[in-house]
Amino acid sequence: MKKIFIIDDENYILELLKINLEMEGFQVVTSNTGKNVLNILDREKPDLILLDLMLPEINGFDICKKIKSFEKYKNIGIIIISAKSEENDKIVGLEIGADDYITKPFSIKEIIARINAVTRRTSKNSTENKNYIVLDIKNNTILKNGEILELQTKEFNLLKYLIKNKGRVVSRQELLENVWNYDSPSSTRSLDVYIRKLRVKLQDENESIITTIRGQGYKFLNSNS
Structure with missing residues (x-):
């Protein structure tokens, strides 16, 4: 009940x-x-x-x-x-x-x-949801189910920003300004590419970890950080 x-x-x-x-x-x-x-x-x-x-x-x-x-x-x-x-x-x-x-x-x-x-x-x-994503601030690493995720620098910075803002919708503009540090058509396309790459590495096929909020941005839902 x-x-x-x-x-x-x-x-x-x-x-x-x-x-x-x-x-x-x-x-x-x-x-x-x-x-x-x-x-x-x-x-x-x-x-x-x-x-x-x-x-x-x-x-x-x-x-x-x-x-x-x-x-x-x-x-x-x-x-x-x-x-x-x-x-x-x-x-x-x-x-x-x-x-x-x-x-x-x-x-x-x-x-x-x-x-x-x-x-x-x-x-x-x-x-x-059996994925446990943890941001290890001391060692500047991100772990999935206890294992260190192998991430490129941009992937790491993007995922780190989403984790730090877990449970909140983060707009595309905010990500471009805080992770890419600038705004241009090419950076917008780059954001889409890196979101897809992160989902592959997180095995987030159903988008239950990084969720797209249509017309607004992204929300990170899964973290023990």
């Missing part, structure tokens, strides 16, 4: 979601504040979080970023539910690590469908 943690300061929404999700067979934990969210995660170990943005004391963006900064929470899905419907808000939410973004008002059927989609994806990642 999947456990859902709902964080929203509107009690009627908490009650509405709790009743309907429990009718669908989910366990439900609720909170009307973002305070002590990490303690609740450690105690309840939810599979997914439904997160409002406009909360008292600490906003949903900050909560999402805090959760995604911890490796131990990487398999907990996060769906933002918010009245903030501007495109920029959605982009920011996805860039900081949310798995989905739903605007209020919403339908219960949509919520359940999105929950099922995200929990299927996160469950698959946690049970099937």
Whole structure:
């Protein structure tokens, strides 16, 4: 049975979601504040979080970023539910690590469908992904399942930058500026080539380690660094 943690300061929404999700067979934990969210995660170990943005004391963006900064929470899905419907808000939410973004008002059927989609994806990642990629800062090496990856300098720098920004969508422009140190049509094509080469060396055929976020960039999902 999947456990859902709902964080929203509107009690009627908490009650509405709790009743309907429990009718669908989910366990439900609720909170009307973002305070002590990490303690609740450690105690309840939810599979997914439904997160409002406009909360008292600490906003949903900050909560999402805090959760995604911890490796131990990487398999907990996060769906933002918010009245903030501007495109920029959605982009920011996805860039900081949310798995989905739903605007209020919403339908219960949509919520359940999105929950099922995200929990299927996160469950698959946690049970099937057996690659452990570690950045060894002291020795300036990258290891896969304990073995040093043989990488060219550009490959190493690219993968190192993605690992350091794990769980966050890194735009193509950001990679060009920080790994290539310049921007040109040739460097853009070069980025595509090096992403493909890294995927081959990581045996990332299904793109579960370096994931392409269409129209935005890349997200690194697998790291014990």
